[in-house]
Amino acid sequence: MSPQKKGWKEVTLAGVCWVPSTEYKTGDWRSHKPVWDTEKCIRCMFCHIFCPDGAIKYDPETNDMIFDYDFCKGCGICANECPADAIEMVVEGKE
Amino acid sequence: MATIKQKTMPLSGDEAVAYAVKQCNVDVVAAYPITPQTIIVEKFSEYVADGEVDTAFVCVESEHSAMTCCLTASATGARTFTATASAGLALMHEMLGVTSGCRAPVVMSVVNRALSAPINIHCDHSDSMAARDLSWIQMYAENSQEAYDSTIQAFRIAENPEIMLPAMVGLDGFVLSHTLENVDVLPDEAVKKFVGTRKVPLVMNHRGKMVPFKLDPENPLTIGPLDLYDYYFEHKRQQEEAMIRAVEVIKNVHDEYAEQSGRSYGNGLVEPYRLDDAEIATVCIGSTAGTVKTIVDALRENGVKAGLLKLRVFRPLPTQDIISSLSGKKAVAVMDRACSFGGNGGPIFHEIRHLLYDQPSKPPIVNYIYGLGGRDTPPYLIDSVYRDLQKIAETGQTKEQIRFLGVRE
Numbered sequence: 001m002s003p004q005k006k007g008w009k010e011v012t013l014a015g016v017c018w019v020p021s022t023e024y025k026t027g028d029w030r031s032h033k034p035v036w037d038t039e040k041c042i043r044c045m046f047c048h049i050f051c052p053d054g055a056i057k058y059d060p061e062t063n064d065m066i067f068d069y070d071f072c073k074g075c076g077i078c079a080n081e082c083p084a085d086a087i088e089m090v091v092e093g094k095e
Numbered sequence: 096m097a098t099i100k101q102k103t104m105p106l107s108g109d110e111a112v113a114y115a116v117k118q119c120n121v122d123v124v125a126a127y128p129i130t131p132q133t134i135i136v137e138k139f140s141e142y143v144a145d146g147e148v149d150t151a152f153v154c155v156e157s158e159h160s161a162m163t164c165c166l167t168a169s170a171t172g173a174r175t176f177t178a179t180a181s182a183g184l185a186l187m188h189e190m191l192g193v194t195s196g197c198r199a200p201v202v203m204s205v206v207n208r209a210l211s212a213p214i215n216i217h218c219d220h221s222d223s224m225a226a227r228d229l230s231w232i233q234m235y236a237e238n239s240q241e242a243y244d245s246t247i248q249a250f251r252i253a254e255n256p257e258i259m260l261p262a263m264v265g266l267d268g269f270v271l272s273h274t275l276e277n278v279d280v281l282p283d284e285a286v287k288k289f290v291g292t293r294k295v296p297l298v299m300n301h302r303g304k305m306v307p308f309k310l311d312p313e314n315p316l317t318i319g320p321l322d323l324y325d326y327y328f329e330h331k332r333q334q335e336e337a338m339i340r341a342v343e344v345i346k347n348v349h350d351e352y353a354e355q356s357g358r359s360y361g362n363g364l365v366e367p368y369r370l371d372d373a374e375i376a377t378v379c380i381g382s383t384a385g386t387v388k389t390i391v392d393a394l395r396e397n398g399v400k401a402g403l404l405k406l407r408v409f410r411p412l413p414t415q416d417i418i419s420s421l422s423g424k425k426a427v428a429v430m431d432r433a434c435s436f437g438g439n440g441g442p443i444f445h446e447i448r449h450l451l452y453d454q455p456s457k458p459p460i461v462n463y464i465y466g467l468g469g470r471d472t473p474p475y476l477i478d479s480v481y482r483d484l485q486k487i488a489e490t491g492q493t494k495e496q497i498r499f500l501g502v503r504e
Binding site for chain 1: 196197198259296298299300301302303308316317318319320322325326328329330332333336
């Protein structure tokens, strides 16, 4: 039990969210992690479009696909949709 | 303050409840008909059709939807009511917990009826007893007058910003729901003033701002979201705290109502009847309390020191009142109009016996399961309970702990 969590006397009624939902990092649910290969990637943006969590962005400055591991739950849809086999799902912690 | 002048109306229990709801300025009623509750919403729909109320009346396709509709309406800050019975309450089961968990103070009449199967439309308390652990306040009425009074009080109790829990008012199917009785009703204005408009507490929203606890496009809120091992427990602890706080609120609302109406029911939680100097006592809820009072009077005339503890409120359980009024008695019988199958007796018995466990002067205590499926419980059967209690008091031997009253061998 981490000390910063509110106790029952402070917590809001009926689970009302007192912070935006983006404060709740859901990335730690992940068991498999998408690992991106910049060489194979053709920048088609399929992964960006298909990601159900909006956790993949494109950075035009660097020409990189940016994976937000705070929210990526490791569903593997990006790897499945990638036409260039540029995304590999690896067991979390073994990348 | 002088008692408000009232008129006497011939009303069935169901009609008395509908009349109370009409006077309570309810914003939303969503309901589905089921015997023996149907008259409540049928009568109320007439008030709506005749323009006597400005309530939004939602006809739904099931009780599950009725409770869902009430919960969501209540979450916008609306005063909300529904009514059901038996299988209807069972079908609501999932949403009962969602409603209390979302802290939606919905008021509901439960016209107590046996659960199927075999199918039965008559009274017992198996329906609401099966919902006792879902964080709803539970009140039970002895007669139609009390059903009327308790319904009005229920809005004040449930909607209290310190409580914010839904409340059910039980009245015995047919025995009360379909039986005409003279009911004294307060003037519309007096009830309207008593219940007031619904107030909501303030809560911190996702921007860290304190806003009214209600769904409102101007101040968006998320109520009842995903709540896992990290916070769910804290929210349940809050519900328990609200139940504990409800003890005082119920008493205060009862006292204020008694002052205006001239009608009181003990301290609002329990109604002891000739109990102070009683040596033997029964505990019961609902309409049977009326029969028990008659028998207590008859026994008293013959010098038997008999008494009754009527529980008006079952959730929150009036623990202190139960302990103080039953400790030291020579024998106690708890009457349950529901059976906790395989649980060694009925639910009220379990709880009363549990409360008395730590008392140095705990009485011998037995359980009577009675009246299932509307089985009549006439005065002679109640009398036989007190005869049994006399024997237990004399011998100190309880013998059979769980007894079935009025079942054929």
